[in-house]
Amino acid sequence: xxxxxxxxxxxxxxxxxxxxxxxxxxxxxxxxxxxxxxxxxxxxxxxxxxxxxxxxxxxxxxxxxxxxxxxxxxxxxxxxxxxxxxxxxxxxxxxxxxxxxxxxxxxxxxxxxxxxxxxxxxxxxxxxxxxxxxxxxxxxxxxxxxxxxxxxxxxxxxxxxxxxxxxxxxxxxxxxxxxxxxxxxxxxxxxxxxxxxxxxxxxxxxxxxxxxxxxxxxxxxxxxxxxxxxxxxxxxxxxxxxxxxxxxxxxxxxxxxxxxxxxxxxxxxxxxxxxxxxxxxxxxxxxx
Amino acid sequence: xxxxxxxxxxxxxxxxxxxxxxxxxxxxxxxxxxxxxxxxxxxxxxxxxxxxxxxxxxxxxxxxxxxxxxxxxxxxxxxxxxxxxxxxxxxxxxxxxxxxxxxxxxxxxxxxxxxxxxxxxxxxxxxxxxxxxxxxxxxxxxxxxxxxxxxxxxxxxxxxxxxxxxxxxxxxxxxxxxxxxxxxxxxxxxxxxxxxxxxxxxxxxxxxxxxxxxxxxxxxxxxxxxxxxxxxxxxxxxxxxxxxxxxxxxxxxxxxxxxxxxxxxxxxxxxxxxxxxxxxxxxxxxxxxxxxxxxxxxxxxxxxxxxxxxxxxxxxxxxxxxxxxxxxxxxxxxxx
Numbered sequence: 051x052x053x054x055x056x057x058x059x060x061x062x063x064x065x066x067x068x069x070x071x072x073x074x075x076x077x078x079x080x081x082x083x084x085x086x087x088x089x090x091x092x093x094x095x096x097x098x099x100x101x102x103x104x105x106x107x108x109x110x111x112x113x114x115x116x117x118x119x120x121x122x123x124x125x126x127x128x129x130x131x132x133x134x135x136x137x138x139x140x141x142x143x144x145x146x147x148x149x150x151x152x153x154x155x156x157x158x159x160x161x162x163x164x165x166x167x168x169x170x171x172x173x174x175x176x177x178x179x180x181x182x183x184x185x186x187x188x189x190x191x192x193x194x195x196x197x198x199x200x201x202x203x204x205x206x207x208x209x210x211x212x213x214x215x216x217x218x219x220x221x222x223x224x225x226x227x228x229x230x231x232x233x234x235x236x237x238x239x240x241x242x243x244x245x246x247x248x249x250x251x252x253x254x255x256x257x258x259x260x261x262x263x264x265x266x267x268x269x270x271x272x273x274x275x276x277x278x279x280x281x282x283x284x285x286x287x288x289x290x291x292x293x294x295x296x297x298x299x300x301x302x303x304x305x306x307x308x309x310x311x312x313x314x315x316x317x318x319x320x321x322x323x324x325x326x327x328x329x330x331x332x333x334x335x336x337x338x
Numbered sequence: 339x340x341x342x343x344x345x346x347x348x349x350x351x352x353x354x355x356x357x358x359x360x361x362x363x364x365x366x367x368x369x370x371x372x373x374x375x376x377x378x379x380x381x382x383x384x385x386x387x388x389x390x391x392x393x394x395x396x397x398x399x400x401x402x403x404x405x406x407x408x409x410x411x412x413x414x415x416x417x418x419x420x421x422x423x424x425x426x427x428x429x430x431x432x433x434x435x436x437x438x439x440x441x442x443x444x445x446x447x448x449x450x451x452x453x454x455x456x457x458x459x460x461x462x463x464x465x466x467x468x469x470x471x472x473x474x475x476x477x478x479x480x481x482x483x484x485x486x487x488x489x490x491x492x493x494x495x496x497x498x499x500x501x502x503x504x505x506x507x508x509x510x511x512x513x514x515x516x517x518x519x520x521x522x523x524x525x526x527x528x529x530x531x532x533x534x535x536x537x538x539x540x541x542x543x544x545x546x547x548x549x550x551x552x553x554x555x556x557x558x559x560x561x562x563x564x565x566x567x568x569x570x571x572x573x574x575x576x577x578x579x580x581x582x583x584x585x586x587x588x589x590x591x592x593x594x595x596x597x598x599x600x601x602x603x604x605x606x607x608x609x610x611x612x613x614x615x616x617x618x619x620x621x622x623x624x625x626x627x628x629x630x631x632x633x634x635x636x637x638x639x640x641x642x643x644x645x646x647x648x649x650x651x652x653x654x655x656x657x658x659x660x661x662x663x664x665x666x667x668x669x670x671x672x673x674x
């Protein structure tokens with residue numbers, strides 16, 4: 051189930067997107083297990099989790115704190131510390147991300163698979179301008195001039211709804227508001243037009259009204275570049291309203307998997323995910 | 339999607355207002371300044387740093403132009419090696435009191451800083467000593483900053499066996515008593531001149547900065563923006579160069595300037611012990627050492643090099659202070 055494009059491509063290099071993005075499954079995670087050795091033995095953070103992400107779809111991963119949703123994504127990105135023991139497979143483009151070399155994985159990161167972090171302020175380097183940081187994302191993977199990279203950065207900021215994008219390139223992260231920072235992070239994630247974006251609780255650091263705006267923009271630009279999105283969150287309302295499929299995690303295991311309607315109206319798990327009950331809001335899907 | 343995609347046109351992106359249909363007339367009512375302008379501005383507004391800069395530049399200019407460098411002659415008519423007849427018992431002829439007060443026309447005179455016991459012009463000697471001491475100080479600062487930053491950054495970022503080996507080497511160098519090793523080494527290679535002395539000192543004092551850098555890098559590499567850079571596909575050298583080093587510029591600068599000014603004092607100490615710069619060459623330290631016995635009879639032989647040592651060390655410290663304040667981007671942005 052691929053969402054219709056919310057916005058047509060704007061002018062600039064977005065135009066030369068291929069008309070069709072790869073069909074079918076983009077990322078296939080099988081039997082992923084992540085453990086961290088401690089003095090008291092191995093701590094299993096993720097146990098035997100499998101899921102697929104199809105092209106262009108939104109997969110919501112929900113679960114309470116410590117349920118392993120972030121760790122499973124970091125494992126896929128190869129960003130866990132060296133001490134982590136990872137088994138299973140994560141197939142992307144015919145290659146197992148958990149087996150390929152560091153160099154090959156680095157080449158995929160940011161170019162094919164991008165990540166958006168929780169706190170946009172600490173995710174940006176305070177000593178570089180926003181424009182320089184987005185341009186760096188381009189130049190990490192392509193041999194283009196700084197000028198060209200900055201032009202793309204401006205285009206992406208504009209796409210993400212930052213007014214006066216060209217002038218904002220010269221701003222520092224601390225001069226942006228929280229919402230603008232997260233928009234800039236989204237711009238940084240999509241600037242290389244990845245096929246998959248992993249957003250790790252992208253709106254947790256924002257207030258509720260800005261959350262909605264930023265999420266809407268995220269869904270919009272993801273369709274513009276034609277990327278699939280893995281949305282990690284504990285906000286069931288967001289998942290219910292936007293995701294195509296949902297994976298519910300609890301204590302490192304995938305306890306529920308399936309379409310949004312299936313999971314929300316016919317839950318199979320006897321173990322509650324832990325985040326619906328204490329929430330003052332209804333766990334029922336919110337329209338839109 | 340492949341990497342060959344390049345932007346088709348360098349068009350200015352259309353400006354989109356926060357609300358469709360509502361045109362924002364001017365979002366920026368004042369001109370924002372670039373970071374370079376801000377750093378320069380903050381530095382030039384730092385009074386102590388400006389005084390330090392002026393004094394240091396003045397000392398450098400005076401020492402370089404007066405007796406010249408190498409084959410290039412300066413404007414001062416005396417050579418620092420030539421002996422001569424003593425004028426007025428070798429007292430300084432510099433007379434700063436105006437003519438109307440003491441009735442003497444003389445301002446600079448033939449030997450403004452006086453003469454030493456064989457009649458050599460002490461101004462020329464002090465200038466030569468200043469040149470050599472400055473050369474040693476800046477060389478030591480540069481060598482220790484380069485080495486310390488490199489070792490600290492590699493040990494901090496990569497850690498593991500490599501980091502451990504590097505830090506154990508650092509520990510080893512720290513345990514070496516600086517003065518003793520420096521005096522032994524420079525006694526052995528003393529004939530090789532000030533360049534060798536600077537190298538020896540530089541190779542001994544980088545350790546503090548290396549430890550400092552390792553600590554800073556250890557904390558910075560756990561920052562989320564470094565993880566974000568990794569998630570973006572940046573390699574380790576790009577992360578060190580682009581994300582970590584710019585965040586420790588303050589530490590590097592302050593440490594570098596501190597070591598530059600303490601190198602002056604270190605060189606003075608070594609020369610005083612007779613193992614630093616040796617005759618016929620001159621440094622500020624060797625001047626003080628050579629004429630310590632004359633302190634009772636000709637105190638100016640002691641005061642002039644001392645004054646220049648203090649001027650150089652203080653001004654470099656003030657400049658370092660100003661640089662650190664200026665490079666901190668978290669200070670308030672100044673708008674005009």
